[in-house]
Amino acid sequence: MTEVIIVKDEQEAGELYGRCVADLITKNPQAVLGLATGSSPLAAYKALAKIVHDEDIDVSHVRDFALDEYLGLPITHPQSYHSTIERTVVEPLGLDPALVHVPGDVINGAPLSDGRIIQEAGPAYDRAIEEAGGIDVQILGIGTDGHVGFNEPGSSLASGTRVKTLAEQTRIDNARFFGDDVNAVPTHCITQGIGTILKARHLVLLAFGEGKADAIAHTVEGGVSAFCPASALQLHPHATVIVDEAAASKL
Numbered sequence: 627m628t629e630v631i632i633v634k635d636e637q638e639a640g641e642l643y644g645r646c647v648a649d650l651i652t653k654n655p656q657a658v659l660g661l662a663t664g665s666s667p668l669a670a671y672k673a674l675a676k677i678v679h680d681e682d683i684d685v686s687h688v689r690d691f692a693l694d695e696y697l698g699l700p701i702t703h704p705q706s707y708h709s710t711i712e713r714t715v716v717e718p719l720g721l722d723p724a725l726v727h728v729p730g731d732v733i734n735g736a737p738l739s740d741g742r743i744i745q746e747a748g749p750a751y752d753r754a755i756e757e758a759g760g761i762d763v764q765i766l767g768i769g770t771d772g773h774v775g776f777n778e779p780g781s782s783l784a785s786g787t788r789v790k791t792l793a794e795q796t797r798i799d800n801a802r803f804f805g806d807d808v809n810a811v812p813t814h815c816i817t818q819g820i821g822t823i824l825k826a827r828h829l830v831l832l833a834f835g836e837g838k839a840d841a842i843a844h845t846v847e848g849g850v851s852a853f854c855p856a857s858a859l860q861l862h863p864h865a866t867v868i869v870d871e872a873a874a875s876k877l
């Protein structure tokens with residue numbers, strides 16, 4: 627069952643997420659958070675950081691798993707998702723970096739020619755999530771083509787974490803982070819699979835702006851289909867979609 631909440635703006639959405647996660651951490655200081663990059667979750671991280679600081683909530687034991695990562699970028703590259711998560715979540719919240727996992731960390735430190743490392747990294751990441759007891763709240767953005775994480779249209783709805791090639795449209799969309807040079811955008815990534823994402827106990831998908839309206843309409847009201855990977859949220863018992871009026875305009 628997908629719950630849809632229409633809010634005024636990103637700040638209001640962020641406050642809903644922030645309250646929900648702050649309450650979770652208060653109840654369970656070792657909560658496991660699923661983190662995402664992209665612009666959509668930024669206000670949510672800010673709101674959570676504000677609540678954590680205002681209410682002096684202890685986050686030192688919170689464990690975190692990122693959704694995806696580019697391949698072929700050093701983890702210290704400013705656009706690697708490792709760096710992005712550090713900048714936008716870990717530092718502002720004051721999380722323990724030793725408890726933050728990013729799926730590319732194993733691969734991006736190893737020679738890309740090593741096929742075994744590439745094959746093993748996905749299943750090892752899924753095992754690490756399971757060993758942590760599973761993700762409590764997974765925050766998600768959505769691509770204009772309905773992708774979540776880097777699960778592009780056509781991805782198996784049962785997929786686990788794995789290495790993928792990036793769709794041309796996603797590389798074009800993300801060129802803005804690489805000096806508008808699409809050739810500088812990596813061609814490969816590692817992403818939690820749709821099956822991995824569906825195992826999280828609560829999914830919170832955030833989308834703002836008219837550009838996301840088609841993807842949101844398909845996600846919430848279209849048939850469940852690999853052509854819109856986010857539509858798999860309909861299979862989840864506790865999925866919350868928080869959107870502004872513009873992103874909700876085709877519902």
Ligand code: GLP
Nearest residue numbers: 663664665666767768769775776
């Ligand atoms: C990238 C990320 C996704 C993100 C999407 C949308 O492709 N891999 O996780 O949801 O961008 O980004 P934005 O929120 O900036 O629109």
